[in-house]
Amino acid sequence: MASIKDVASRAGVSVATVSRVLNDHPAVRPDTRTRVLEAVAELGYRPNAVARSLRTDQTRTLGLVISDVLNPFFTELARSVEDEARALGYSVIIGNADERPEQQDHHIRTLLDRRIDGLLVSPTDGGSPLILDAVRSGTPMVFVDRWIPGIGNDVPVVRTDGCDAVRDLVAHLHGLDHRRLAIIAGPAATTTGRERVRAFREALAAFGLPLPDEYIGQGDFQADSGRRAMARFLDLPVPPDAVFAADNLMALGAMDEIRARGLRVPDDIALAAFDDIPWFLHTDPPITAIAQPTGELGRAAVRSLIDRVEGRPAPSVTVSARLVVRRSCGASEGSPR
């Protein structure tokens, strides 16, 4: 592949001049500029980003480590992140942790080795030593969706606050005469895992409803765990009459289990989920869900990170989720307010 030297000799100038033309440095005579650009075109020259990065100490690349690519929420997030980054002149390298801390660490390590300019992380755990290292190493970092408490001062957090939406959901369920409400929680090591339970518990309290321990199923954000949690609920002497799954995959698993037992949603049991995804429109029945503004989340995270990368102060951002009512809790379609 042609290098800057080839261009220089073809245009009859030095490499410095070629570099200046390429970087729009003003001190180049117009006719020199044209000669260089001609040489560039003739050779089909493209600057070597590796060499450039080495010299300038910036890669114009961001890293994004997400918890699970197969979860539509995260792929939509990844998509919006990439879109916004591209618009701002950055590329994105995506690492999929698959909800496994060691795989997350692997990705963080290789991204750091590649000297990405900034790192967007949705941590799968409570904070591995490597993440703390990464923060200290000085690479700009922003948490998105999930975060790790305790390093909030150094690392902005871009997330969704679902409290109001969870309250709306509980109100919706209550209004449909559901009184025995249960939740399938995410891993306690993640903030989203804990917070959604907390919000749910508080909302229940506001309606004077209890949340007994056996109505808290422990899941791991994967479909199978939702299925198992639902099985345990249904095996209880007094099963819940409504179940809230803390993410879309667990809701899917829960629905499997319900169907496998010949029960029906919402007649036999109501079901709702955190995270709205296009497929929820097409399930049987369509699923009531709490929708995060995923695109907005991703774009805000990128802007925040790039602010940091370029030396500006980076804001933490919190956006709000909203309830999308469908038929899985017994109501007819239509959204509140």
Add this chain to the structure above:
Amino acid sequence: MASIKDVASRAGVSVATVSRVLNDHPAVRPDTRTRVLEAVAELGYRPNAVARSLRTDQTRTLGLVISDVLNPFFTELARSVEDEARALGYSVIIGNADERPEQQDHHIRTLLDRRIDGLLVSPTDGGSPLILDAVRSGTPMVFVDRWIPGIGNDVPVVRTDGCDAVRDLVAHLHGLDHRRLAIIAGPAATTTGRERVRAFREALAAFGLPLPDEYIGQGDFQADSGRRAMARFLDLPVPPDAVFAADNLMALGAMDEIRARGLRVPDDIALAAFDDIPWFLHTDPPITAIAQPTGELGRAAVRSLIDRVEGRPAPSVTVSARLVVRRSCGASEGSPR
């Protein structure tokens, strides 16, 4: 961040020696090696991959340009590609073309600028000049899923052959007394867009069934186009009694339209799709689909590409799809053969 020089001076050796230790060069005295490794550990040193790439002219990175991240088929493909690549010591940079040729070109260009070692492409079009350039530039390349005819000699193709499965599907539909079969096709610019129509047409012919032009809907692999195509079918004086969508998103759109008109699957019209995805189990009704061995496809593509990258001959690979019968065509669940 610490560089190799810092390690060298801390260990009291030259940078050459440090480099030898890091690369497992045998000609290093054991005690020197330990001293160096200690210095590495104390400084938390990690080699700069950018500098290394510049010198060695290899990045140990592969590029993957897919047509649409929001399509579960492609995210599963991306996942398996990344898994296999990681196992073989490579990273993957994913570019999402969003079915737009210019965005595809953007990604190919930046990947090439980054001097990735090899490129995996599922082209959105019939071959932009840039792709041809990329091939000529000598960067190892492999097509996955879709390909571009005419440059097959230089570029291996790893794909699924769905002919048998399509024939099984047609037999299945025929067995359920469907006689007016229609297809929602993908873009004619893509190989998968054309091939699935061809396979369908041939299978129909084998059963003595016609495929009139008005039974060929033109889609673009996105949900909306599926919806429009289905609308046109349903507006025909004699609508089809079974529709085969050439990908999962168009099937989804088609189902929307059917539902919006108050019709039911499979009672009023049968529906089947190319590409099986987990969600098809949960739609109403579960959708009969042709399943590609997506993981296998991705892994084979990576192995083929890496063969090429490392100078071995790279095979083209064709795997077979199979029919997964569910309820959307009228049969009860269970798979043929």
Add this chain to the structure above:
DNA sequence: CCTCCTCGTGGAATCGATTACAAAGAGGAT
């Protein structure tokens, strides 16, 4: 004791860019 090898190590070139600094040339002021 001298020569020749082998082993371990360091010096320096190199990859392809950017950029500080120097220098050459043009043009204007005196």
Add this chain to the structure above:
DNA sequence: ATCCTCTTTGTAATCGATTCCACGAGGAGG
């Protein structure tokens, strides 16, 4: 003609690694 300034260009250092080559020490063989 001389000096100064400004514009345009080239030379060379630099980023952080890898790797060729040379060199010194030590052992083997004569």
